[in-house]
Amino acid sequence: MITAERKPMEDLIKFVSPYRRILLVGCNECVTVCSAGGRKEVALLSSALQMHFMKEGKPFEIKEMTLERQCDPEYVEELVPYIDQVDAVLSMSCGCGVQEIARRFKEKPVLPAVNTKFMGASERQGVWAERCVGCGDCGLARTAGICPIARCSKQLLNGPCGGSTRGKCEVDPDIDCAWQLIWDRLKALGMTDKYEENLPAKDWRPARGAGPRKIVREDLAS
């Protein structure tokens, strides 16, 4: 999933202060799963902002909505009946949702309520870790299903650096050395010969080196 974290309240208060009527929009997808911008977080942020402005004695109205997906135009369309009743939109989705709302409602200021972080997986309840950088050329078949691009601090392609100590990364002892994980798993799978294969320098063009990316499926595109 795409992970995100709510911005500090100080920033959000500053964002919405110029406006009186706000549409606070959550998303039912990734940000719900990582507890950053789903229905619950929308209700909590709404409550916090209302309380803050009540304290300040400033008139402030907020309408809450949580869309099925903010990154798809058909769901963003559901905001049409409400958009004229507000001065600005505060979006709790990832950057994709914020931009989709900005594209659809050109006259309306759209503000991000979360910082979009990374593509990750749940390690346990309340903990998410980076697993994929979307490099556009998946090499997991050669690295035992563990990505050195996303999980090695230096994105090394051919084994660990000298900073790998007892399976941990020199950058932070809480980070597992990706190449240690890869080696352990290759051993467990009886595939250590894979480790001998030298991986060539990575072509970063599919990653983003050739500018913003797009997928066009001719069989689906209208």
Added chain:
Amino acid sequence: MDNFEPVIVAFCCHYCAYTAADMAGSKRLHYPANVKIIRVPCTGKVSAIHMMEALRKGADGVYVAGCLEGDCHFRSGNTRATKRVAYVKKLLDEIGIGGDRVEMFTMSAGMGEVFARTASDFTEKIRRLGPNPARVAMDNPGCAAG
């Protein structure tokens, strides 16, 4: 301010604090009428939004009262509640309401005295803190609550 009677909302676990309140009653122990009890099946059921909405709708203080550490009927509900209370405290500090207005307490079903003392102490603490600043501004529209 002299006549300020705080409104306190207490989320009490059915298996401990709520029964302790009953015990306090059976023992004829006094505790302030300011405390409005909401019985919950486990403090793990109390979300941050319940605490926040209680304050937004006019409470001056909120506390969550659950089982003693290690005694949760559902194993870990009270430890979850403790973490959520800490989260709400931080959020309240960030929005200028003050994290001191929420608290977590633990007790067993037999601790009627502890229930009564906790209710009295927390009510006094909130009395000292004064009215919920959001409520002050709401009651006096046009006048910001500093």
